[in-house]
Amino acid sequence: MSPVSHASRHRFTGRTALVTGAGSGLGRAVALALAAEGANVVVAGRTHGPLAETVALIEAAGGTALAQPADVSRADDTKALVRTAVERFGTLDVAVNNAGVFRGGTPVADLPAEDWRTLLDINVTGVLNSLQAEVAQMRTQESGGAIVNVSSNLGPHASRPGVTAYGASKAAVSALTRGAALDHVAEGIRINAVSPGASDTTMSLRPDETPAERDVRMKEQSPLGRVSTTEEVAAAVLYLASSDAASVVGADLVIDGGAAA
Template structure:
């Protein structure tokens, strides 16, 4: 294992489970001090415990990404605790679907917009405000989805619209702030080994059987594979990668 992020501070939202937890663990394994953020203290504490058990350094901070004051406080507490904000991963997101757009409840639509789009926007604003005042700048990775800018399926138009917005927002923000020394990119996973990729009532074995025909790769991506893409974009190995949207979906949107 390399230590690409030794001496760096990394903030990960939605770090209490799934892809967010995998990203937090991966950064910690490569030497970063990690702030695991989210709305549920218990799950964040579990992420921190896993990192510390493996010999890493981490802290949990509860925050609601839809509230600007929460997000600003999250960045402030990150810097107070570890001295800088070198990498931020805006991973927090929700999925609502299962009905055509004409039947999408307004409450679901507003929830998708608030968390998936406004949450990323507020994260970017607070993170950039900190990073552009640092001599070393920083790197930001937003978690989008292959559903959106890359491919579409019926029944999830609200989710698709918000994730397409994340991909577009990432590219626009990257152009706005590369002159500030901040690289902004996104990762767009397809179905990954999380509960979000399970259909209602579906078991993991059912999902594995379905994916054999649904994906050219024949399986879901592991959360570690998605995390590896995030770490690449955040690292100096990607020093000239700006405004990229890296799709990790086993060829589904190829």
């Protein structure tokens, strides 16, 4: 299958986009895709090094980006992140709340308390903090804005043994998305979510599993027979963030090769 291309479209020229969790994986793919379509991209994450690598990739392709370390579980960090984006580029038009962590592999009754706190702090409170900071800016703009939260097929759409707590955190993201979408659409802010299944990132690998071993496993486990590419998921994010989806509000787009169908 041919990779998804954004080169022929410029839906985000002159617009400012913020992507959390942009130091690797899906977040990096979304940042690259937004920049390829003309956006000025602020890439955020907890560690500067990977963010600098994302910025270097964007700039090497002719795009514009800024790295800004932030911990989304801290409201002060998300407020500062939005403030930096606006100070540097003038507006905040698109936000992609992708930062998240995975904890799993044990029955819910045996889940360590620290894992539960981490899932809630980053996957749930982190999305809430980000939404609040982003909406606070977008509601001041005549053009409003678009926000895409990254949820998961696990939790809102499917269940698997050993990932109950992670699924609960992502179900909360989907509920936050739907409620916030209704709360703020009258202010010109569209809020939606994507719910990926297994994609070509380290999160889809089992302990000590290689990508090649995962690909063999997915031939049996996925109706599509493979994981999604990060570019395919990024294309869905860009659709929801663009004017192509002007009447899409509170949607949760599942991208999992049919796993939750």
